[in-house]
Amino acid sequence: MRFxxxxxxxxxxxxxxxxxxxxxxxxxxxxxxxxxxxxxIALYEGEVNIVAHSYGGKIVCDIEPKKVSIVLKDTGPGxxxxxQAMQEGFSTATPAVREMxxxxxxxxxxxxxxxxxxxxxxxxxxxxxxxLIINL
Amino acid sequence: MTIKEIAxxxxxxxxxxxxxxxxxxxxxxxxDLMSEVLTIDSENLILITGLxxxxxxxxxxxxxxxxIIIVRNKKATPEMLELAEENDIIIIQCPFSMFxxxxxxxxxxxxxxx
Numbered sequence: 001m002r003f004x005x006x007x008x009x010x011x012x013x014x015x016x017x018x019x020x021x022x023x024x025x026x027x028x029x030x031x032x033x034x035x036x037x038x039x040x041i042a043l044y045e046g047e048v049n050i051v052a053h054s055y056g057g058k059i060v061c062d063i064e065p066k067k068v069s070i071v072l073k074d075t076g077p078g079x080x081x082x083x084q085a086m087q088e089g090f091s092t093a094t095p096a097v098r099e100m101x102x103x104x105x106x107x108x109x110x111x112x113x114x115x116x117x118x119x120x121x122x123x124x125x126x127x128x129x130x131x132l133i134i135n136l
Numbered sequence: 137m138t139i140k141e142i143a144x145x146x147x148x149x150x151x152x153x154x155x156x157x158x159x160x161x162x163x164x165x166x167x168d169l170m171s172e173v174l175t176i177d178s179e180n181l182i183l184i185t186g187l188x189x190x191x192x193x194x195x196x197x198x199x200x201x202x203x204i205i206i207v208r209n210k211k212a213t214p215e216m217l218e219l220a221e222e223n224d225i226i227i228i229q230c231p232f233s234m235f236x237x238x239x240x241x242x243x244x245x246x247x248x249x250x
Contacts, residue, residue: 012189012190012191013190013215015191015194016190016191016194016195016197016198019194019198020194020197020198023197023198033200037177037198037199037200040198041174041198041199044174044194044195044198045174048191099189100170100189100191101168101169101170101171101173101187101189101191101192101195102169102170102171102191103171104169104171104172105171106171106172106174106175107171110171110174110175113175
């Protein structure tokens with residue numbers, strides 16, 4: 001089953017709508033609550049990243065029999081140094097993002113912690129693509 | 137402690153999901169930083185925060201945190217109340233600082249998560 005969500009840049013009042021909607025789907029499918037929590041924490045961190053740092057993007061969630069695959073794709077501006085971005089505490093967040101309670105440089109690390117696999121590719125031309133796999 | 141007991145001890149006001157005032161809480165976590173809250177994993181928790189925006193509720197929704205204390209005499213926004221009510225999340229508004237609210241709950245036996 002595939003679920004797709006468009007994510008608007010900079011709109012913090014809607015940040016989390018996609019994660020909330022996908023959580024409801026997972027609950028309806030009776031997925032283990034601990035696994036749901038891991039999925040939605042990783043997804044929500046990623047959704048907030050698109051809202052906070054990108055020009056906008058899209059989230060595609062695929063539910064398969066043994067895993068959930070999530071692709072978070074934005075349209076730019078890209079992450080210049082992924083290794084640096086993965087370091088806990090490193091952040092390029094604006095004061096507006098920090099006012100919302102984010103921007104501590106913990107998001108990507110937390111996504112990685114909650115996923116069974118995470119893959120990031122990024123360029124200035126194509127934006128950032130984060131793929132998460134969480135086993136069911 | 138029940139939500140009702142917590143609200144009384146903090147001279148607070150329960151402003152939504154009032155039907156769950158008998159819910160029991162064992163642990164608490166105090167933070168204004170939702171990035172940090174998203175790294176915790178605990179049951180029967182109450183979040184003590186001074187951050188009043190809709191992301192506070194969204195963060196709690198993702199973590200299955202069903203109880204929030206808003207400190208420093210801040211008020212939940214209408215959007216927060218609506219979203220909290222939808223998710224059966226209780227909000228207590230309290231006039232005390234985060235330090236004082238945390239201290240009172242600690243004295244009453246509420247445990248830290250680490």
